[in-house]
Amino acid sequence: xxxxxxxxxxxxxxxxxxAARVAELEKRLAALEERTEDRVTIVVFSGDLDxxxxxxxxxxxxxxxxxQASMFFxxxxxxxxxxxxxxxxKTVFQKMMAMMSPRSSQALPVSKMNYFGVGAKxxxxxxxxxxxxxxxxxxxxxxxxxxxxxxxxxxxDVMGIKESELMPGLECGGVATFLGDALTSRASLFI
Amino acid sequence: MSTxxxxxxxxxxxxxxxxLVNARKEIGKLDLGQVLKVMATDRGSVADxxxxxxxxxxxxxxxxxxETTDGRNVYVHYVKRTA
Numbered sequence: 001x002x003x004x005x006x007x008x009x010x011x012x013x014x015x016x017x018x019a020a021r022v023a024e025l026e027k028r029l030a031a032l033e034e035r036t037e038d039r040v041t042i043v044v045f046s047g048d049l050d051x052x053x054x055x056x057x058x059x060x061x062x063x064x065x066x067x068q069a070s071m072f073f074x075x076x077x078x079x080x081x082x083x084x085x086x087x088x089x090k091t092v093f094q095k096m097m098a099m100m101s102p103r104s105s106q107a108l109p110v111s112k113m114n115y116f117g118v119g120a121k122x123x124x125x126x127x128x129x130x131x132x133x134x135x136x137x138x139x140x141x142x143x144x145x146x147x148x149x150x151x152x153x154x155x156x157d158v159m160g161i162k163e164s165e166l167m168p169g170l171e172c173g174g175v176a177t178f179l180g181d182a183l184t185s186r187a188s189l190f191i
Numbered sequence: 192m193s194t195x196x197x198x199x200x201x202x203x204x205x206x207x208x209x210x211l212v213n214a215r216k217e218i219g220k221l222d223l224g225q226v227l228k229v230m231a232t233d234r235g236s237v238a239d240x241x242x243x244x245x246x247x248x249x250x251x252x253x254x255x256x257x258e259t260t261d262g263r264n265v266y267v268h269y270v271k272r273t274a
Contacts, residue, residue, distance in 0.1 A: 061208040061239075064215040066247035132206045141212065 047076030074152035094160025
């Protein structure tokens with residue numbers, strides 16, 4: 001009899017302690033879930049046709065799989081989202097840079113065997129032959145799919161690429177824009 | 192082998208990532224519980240569709256099979272919309 005009287009409060013306190021711990025865990029789980037999004041974030045640093053193709057295939061593939069995607073274009077990657085090149089209002093260095101850079105995605109070189117652009121032309125022809133989607137179509141697809149595309153403000157400014165030279169509808173941002181997405185993403189890549 | 196389906200999507204001749212990208216678009220046009228039959232010539236699509244259903248929460252792979260027509264393999268995927 002005495003044992004039963006003692007045991008009852010012990011079970012009660014154990015139950016309430018467990019309930020408190022479960023509630024705490026649920027709260028932490030909810031916080032964790034809130035911190036991760038079904039998203040893939042890609043830094044496009046390269047301006048090489050082959051690398052950029054990989055970036056766009058991953059991004060569009062991710063969206064097709066039900067994820068969201070962010071692409072952050074910086075340095076040579078800015079050439080990918082350029083719609084034209086203008087020389088107006090640029091410094092001498094910026095003009096030189098503009099002259100030596102591809103004028104748009106159409107003119108990107110390949111990372112290997114470029115041979116002054118012949119390699120890139122050859123790769124494009126070979127892709128067409130195998131019915132692989134072109135880079136320009138992939139870019140269009142990415143925009144249609146609502147992929148978040150951000151142009152790095154700092155490198156754009158350094159290289160003197162004006163906003164009017166970029167495709168319309170790009171966001172501009174900095175490191176925190178990228179990290180804001182990357183830190184809550186399931187995967188991040190630097191290409 | 193015959194698996195029931197509601198709509199056919201012909202992805203023959205398409206290459207990565209287009210079979211997946213377009214199949215996802217097509218599946219969005221189906222009602223819940225309906226099955227899309229995707230025909231592809233891209234060999235990679237077999238593993239791609241498996242990866243897709245592993246990650247996405249709204250699709251289920253009912254069956255996969257390979258048909259051979261004129262000596263060419265056609266990879267057939269049956270995808271069900273679940274959400």
